Amino acid sequence: MSTITLTLKIWRQQDRKTKGRFETYETGPISQDMSFLEMLDVLNEQLTLEGKDPVAFDHDCREGICGMCGSVINGEAHGPEKETTLCQLHMRHFKDNDTLVIEPFRARAFPIIKDLAIDRTPLDRIIQAGGYISVNTGGAPDANAIPIAAERAEAALDAAACIGCGACVAACPNASAMLFVGAKITHLALLPQGLPERSGRPLDMVQEMDSQGFGNCSNIQECEQACPKGISIQNIARLNHEYLRAAFLSEE
16 A cells, blocks of 8 residues: 655634634655545544644535535645545545645635634525525426426536535635536526526525625636536526526516
């Protein structure tokens, strides 16, 4: 089993009001078969045995599904591997004696809770504003009861792959959440179940996005590059289309 030793420069911050700083740690031999989060687990065990405060970081499923994990590694959200969440990033992608600078996602809308852990609830508030559908209660309808063209269904599923991790916000120089909002609006706009709220959803979600302190999109496309699920910026174009359509209808 091959191992590597790393120098870690990790952002440490007690809470959102306390001034943060980078602290440097030397790891012992780390298996290259470990995931990045497992490497942090080993570091925290080492810090705990030394009577020091372990590094706080977000995680849950560790299977690239929940969207909880996420840090900036050497300036790249989720690290250097394309379409890979931090929990799926393995240490074999790094070299022996590498120095890794690890910091939280930086955005005004994502206040730091502690160390690498951030508050992502602004994304939840955008969903609460309009990222839902109205359905009748009772038994679930048959899956084939509502015919949907395969191409349309595939496009909706591609957009629905967004896990809401916030990497697009962290990668954007403007800290924009347009890719996230575009993905959520697209997958609902393409399906018949999302049509009842179609005329109001874009207005409500964009208004909430602005109120939460996210920036505007300037089409730099860093969001698409950083997205661990490969969400296309075409969803931002659809968001703009849906927003203009809803704004026009609201003036009639």
